[in-house]
Structures are given as structure tokens and as C-alpha cells.
Amino acid sequence: MKDSRISKRMALKTVAAAAVVVIAGSSLPVLAQQPVTINVVDVAGSLALLQDAIESYKLKNPNVKFTFTKAPAPELPSKLRAMQAADRSDIDLVLGGTDILAAGIEQKLWVKMLPDNAAKFPGVLDNYLPEARKMQELAHDQALAVVFMPSGPLMEYNPDKVKQVPTSPQELLAWCKANPNRFIYARPANSGPGRTFLMGLPYLLGDKNPKDPVNGWTKTWAFLKELNTCIEYYPGGTGAVMKELGEGSRDMTVTVTGWDINPRALGVVPKNFKVGAFKNMTWVNDTQYMMMPKGLSAEKSKVVLDVMAYLLKPEQQALTYDKGYFYPGPAIKNVPITMAPQSSQDVIKEFGRPEYAELIAKNPHVQPLDAQEMVKAFRIWDQEIGTQKAK
Known part of the structure; x- marks a missing residue:
């Protein structure tokens, strides 16, 4: 792409x-x-x-x-x-x-x-x-x-297949288990949406320390391991995710503002696909x-x-x-x-979202993890999540 x-x-x-x-x-x-x-x-x-x-x-x-x-x-x-x-x-x-x-x-x-x-x-x-x-x-x-x-994290979905977009991690997990292999996201170490989802979860789940993936993400790692049970595999990059979403082999993924707008503008993802935001989200820039x-x-x-x-x-x-x-x-x-x-x-x-301005204005913003902590988060994900189903 x-x-x-x-x-x-x-x-x-x-x-x-x-x-x-x-x-x-x-x-x-x-x-x-x-x-x-x-x-x-x-x-x-x-x-x-x-x-x-x-x-x-x-x-x-x-x-x-x-x-x-x-x-x-x-x-x-x-x-x-x-x-x-x-x-x-x-x-x-x-x-x-x-x-x-x-x-x-x-x-x-x-x-x-x-x-x-x-x-x-x-x-x-x-x-x-x-x-x-x-x-x-x-x-x-x-x-x-x-x-x-x-950036996000946001949820992008096919409105013909997903009638009620999840507004919390718990709702996402329930949807994924009810629709196995229809949700997908890419390896965070090589995907903007993937790492934004990874870093946004501690805020959504109320983890002890969103800036400490080793000692502060107990809820996040437990959630991702449970989510892993209904995900077929993790592509190596976001382009492959959007291709599968656009072709209809998946119904929903995590996204960010740019990866929502651009693939629809290029015709990789249908123009009518929609985006949903988590309640009380924190933007990871x-x-x-x-x-x-x-x-x-x-x-x-x-x-x-x-x-x-x-x-x-x-x-x-x-x-x-x-x-x-x-x-x-x-x-x-x-x-x-x-x-x-x-x-x-x-x-x-034509392809922008009018709702982005309000979402960006009303929700808090944080930086991503610092360099050393981000590398640690990627290693933990690779070892405990990605190695289970890597392709």
C-alpha cells in the first residue's frame, strides 16, 4: 500500500x-x-x-x-x-x-x-x-x-458486519470471542496502529502505571493474552491489515486517524467503513x-x-x-x-471525519512510552503474545 x-x-x-x-x-x-x-x-x-x-x-x-x-x-x-x-x-x-x-x-x-x-x-x-x-x-x-x-487508539470496522462497535476493551473482547478471527491488528514493533493500541490500553484499563510496561501493565498483558484466543494471527505491518479489512476477510481492526483516512482515500478500504472511539479514551500521540x-x-x-x-x-x-x-x-x-x-x-x-475535531479537543493527550520502555513493551508483546501465532 x-x-x-x-x-x-x-x-x-x-x-x-x-x-x-x-x-x-x-x-x-x-x-x-x-x-x-x-x-x-x-x-x-x-x-x-x-x-x-x-x-x-x-x-x-x-x-x-x-x-x-x-x-x-x-x-x-x-x-x-x-x-x-x-x-x-x-x-x-x-x-x-x-x-x-x-x-x-x-x-x-x-x-x-x-x-x-x-x-x-x-x-x-x-x-x-x-x-x-x-x-x-x-x-x-x-x-x-x-x-x-x-493518533488513537480507534476502532475501524465494516458497518455491514459490525452493528454495535465496542466502546471499551471489555466490549471488544466480548465481540472478538463471539466473532473469532474477525478482529485483527499488526505486530506493534512495526505498526503505528498496533503500538498505539498497545500503549493506549493501560489508560483504558486503569492499569497501575501506564508508563511502566514491566511492572505497571498487569491488566493490559492479561487482556491481550485473553484477546489472543480469538485472533488468528498478527501481520507484520499495517498495510497487510488494511488489505484484509478491505477485502472482507476481517471485520474490525484498531486504527489511528491517518490509517483511517488514507486507505479509504486510496480505495484499499471502502469509503463507507466507519470508526469508533473508546469511551474516556486517552490519545496516544x-x-x-x-x-x-x-x-x-x-x-x-x-x-x-x-x-x-x-x-x-x-x-x-x-x-x-x-x-x-x-x-x-x-x-x-x-x-x-x-x-x-x-x-x-x-x-x-471527502474522507476526513468531522467527529475527529471534537474527539481531539475533549480527550486528554499523552506521549508514547519513552525509548527504553517502548523497547521493553515490544519485547514482552513479542515473547508473550506475538510468538503464539506469528506468520
């Missing part, structure tokens, strides 16, 4: 070309006097949001080329570790969510961004939206938030980050930092409204949807 998004966005290069004429601060300095290739790895579908902005950067800096590859979040750290041990630099910029951020922090893979490179990002912390700035705290100065989303691995040459480091700064400009941030993939998208202030391409405005108008 991510590939289809990117291919469709490549057709919008004209939007990116048009955007470069209105970049704040006129032209960028040409940093690379000789051709340089920046190898970008996307572990969260981030290119769906940032590809157009990167294309416009290339127009401003003709000596800079880019290659793009994808990698599952659980597999990338070992690859980076091996390259750094061999004094190689085959990956220059990593785009991804809190999963890869956490793993990289734990294994000391990232270059420190702030305050070491503060001159390249003047006022960046003050420019962030308040909730995005809180998400930036999770980076421990080793990455920069580039897009932001009040989400962010995607830009990370620079250790070991880059001075020349490449300079270019990567310049790319990062460029992607945080308001005009490039406006492109992150995309087709609702990471709703709403921008991480910085004063980027209304009226700045977005008309195609993005049209998608949000």
Missing part, C-alpha cells in the same frame, strides 16, 4: 516544483560542489509525506541525488550497527516513527542533533506545535520531529522523525542536516497533509490546510 501511495505522489512532482518558488528565505545555498548521493531509508511510510519536498530540494541542489529504500523497523538497527562497526556509511538519513527512534537511542545509533547542530535549526523547538514539541522530548536530542498526528546515523562523512553530514532543515520549512510542511496518511501532518505552527495542495484539501474534505 505504501508503494502505491509513493507512486501516486510521484505523479504530483509539479506540485513540488511549484512549491520551490515560494520557499521562505529565497534560495538555499548549494552545499555540494561535487555530486553526492544521500541514501534514505524509510521505515514508516514517511516518504508518502516527504517525497514531494525532497523532490523540490533536488531541484534547488542539482548536485545532490537521493536513493530510497524501505526497511522494517525491527531489522534496521542490526544493519546500522554492523555498518558502523565496519566503518561504513551506506545509510545517511532514516525516516521513521517512535519504534525505530527508540531502538536507535537504546543502541546509540544516532548523531546528536541538539544542541550540537542548533545553528542549523534556529528556533526549531519554539516553532513546533505544543504537542509536537512534547513528542520532540522523546528524541532525547538525537532526532527531529518532522510530522505530527493525534504519534510523530515521525528524521535521524542521522553515526559515521557519515563531513560532506554528507552537512547535506543531511540541510535536508532536515528544508523539510521543516512551512511550505514543505504543508505538503505533509498528503492524502491524510499522517493526519493532519505538519509538526510546526502556522501551517493551515489552506497552504496544502488542492488535492490534499480535497481528500481531507
Whole structure:
């Protein structure tokens, strides 16, 4: 599904070309006097949001080329570790969510961004939206938030099959047992909706300490083990979940705002599928980050930092409204949807949910788990839940 998004966005290069004429601060300095290739790895579908902005950067800096590859979040750290041990630099910029951020922090893979490179990002912390700035705290100065989303957890379902959407974990469990193998979610270590569901449950269940998955999630782990009895298997990513939901082999899944809007806009999930919220939910916010691995040459480091700064400009941030993939998208202030391409405005108008504004406003928001605790939560889930039925 991510590939289809990117291919469709490549057709919008004209939007990116048009955007470069209105970049704040006129032209960028040409940093690379000789051709340089920046190898970008996307572990969260981030290119769906940032590809157009990167294309416009290339127009401003003709000596800079880019290659793009994808990698599952659980597999990338070992690859980076091996390259750094061999004094190689085959990956220059990593785009991804809190999963890869956490793993990289734990294994000391990232270059420190702030305050070491503060001159390249003047006022960046003050420019962030308040909730995005809180998400930036999770980076421990080793990455920069580039897009932001009040995430979930939410329930997405086929209204022809699910007549009464669950409004509590207990109702979800009862529905799942009454309809075995019709509910599905993906492995949290490689799925935004999966990890949002995992981190949102302690708040819904009233666990002792929602920030301590080892000692504070007694109710959450017991619930997930019970839920496991009526789930057939756990796909490795969210795209596979949405494909099964759209094809009708499943009737309900957990979702987040962007994964609700975007698959319906692309036709992967029928437009009429609905979303329900848990009563007294707590929003677990989400962010995607830009990370620079250790070991880059001075020349490449300079270019990567310049790319990062460029992607945080308001005009490039406006492109992150995309087709609702990471709703709403921008991480910085004063980027209304009226700045977005008309195609993005049209998608949000047609496939957005009017109820999201009220849900976002009336319910509390929290950050995801910090890096070390998130890694612990993923390990426990993998060992005690996922290994039972992994495919």
C-alpha cells in the first residue's frame, strides 16, 4: 500500500516544483560542489509525506541525488550497527516513527542533533506545535520531529458486519470471542496502529502505571493474552491489515486517524467503513522523525542536516497533509490546510471525519512510552503474545 501511495505522489512532482518558488528565505545555498548521493531509508511510510519536498530540494541542489529504500523497523538497527562497526556509511538519513527512534537511542545509533547542530535549526523547538514539541522530548536530542498526528487508539470496522462497535476493551473482547478471527491488528514493533493500541490500553484499563510496561501493565498483558484466543494471527505491518479489512476477510481492526483516512482515500478500504472511539479514551500521540546515523562523512553530514532543515520549512510542511496518511501532518505552527495542495484539501474534505475535531479537543493527550520502555513493551508483546501465532 505504501508503494502505491509513493507512486501516486510521484505523479504530483509539479506540485513540488511549484512549491520551490515560494520557499521562505529565497534560495538555499548549494552545499555540494561535487555530486553526492544521500541514501534514505524509510521505515514508516514517511516518504508518502516527504517525497514531494525532497523532490523540490533536488531541484534547488542539482548536485545532490537521493536513493530510497524501505526497511522494517525491527531489522534496521542490526544493519546500522554492523555498518558502523565496519566503518561504513551506506545509510545517511532514516525516516521513521517512535519504534525505530527508540531502538536507535537504546543502541546509540544516532548523531546528536541538539544542541550540537542548533545553528542549523534556529528556533526549531519554539516553532513546533505544543504537542509536537512534547513528542520532540522523546528524541532525547538525537532526532527531529518532522510530522505530527493525534493518533488513537480507534476502532475501524465494516458497518455491514459490525452493528454495535465496542466502546471499551471489555466490549471488544466480548465481540472478538463471539466473532473469532474477525478482529485483527499488526505486530506493534512495526505498526503505528498496533503500538498505539498497545500503549493506549493501560489508560483504558486503569492499569497501575501506564508508563511502566514491566511492572505497571498487569491488566493490559492479561487482556491481550485473553484477546489472543480469538485472533488468528498478527501481520507484520499495517498495510497487510488494511488489505484484509478491505477485502472482507476481517471485520474490525484498531486504527489511528491517518490509517483511517488514507486507505479509504486510496480505495484499499471502502469509503463507507466507519470508526469508533473508546469511551474516556486517552490519545496516544504519534510523530515521525528524521535521524542521522553515526559515521557519515563531513560532506554528507552537512547535506543531511540541510535536508532536515528544508523539510521543516512551512511550505514543505504543508505538503505533509498528503492524502491524510499522517493526519493532519505538519509538526510546526502556522501551517493551515489552506497552504496544502488542492488535492490534499480535497481528500481531507471527502474522507476526513468531522467527529475527529471534537474527539481531539475533549480527550486528554499523552506521549508514547519513552525509548527504553517502548523497547521493553515490544519485547514482552513479542515473547508473550506475538510468538503464539506469528506468520
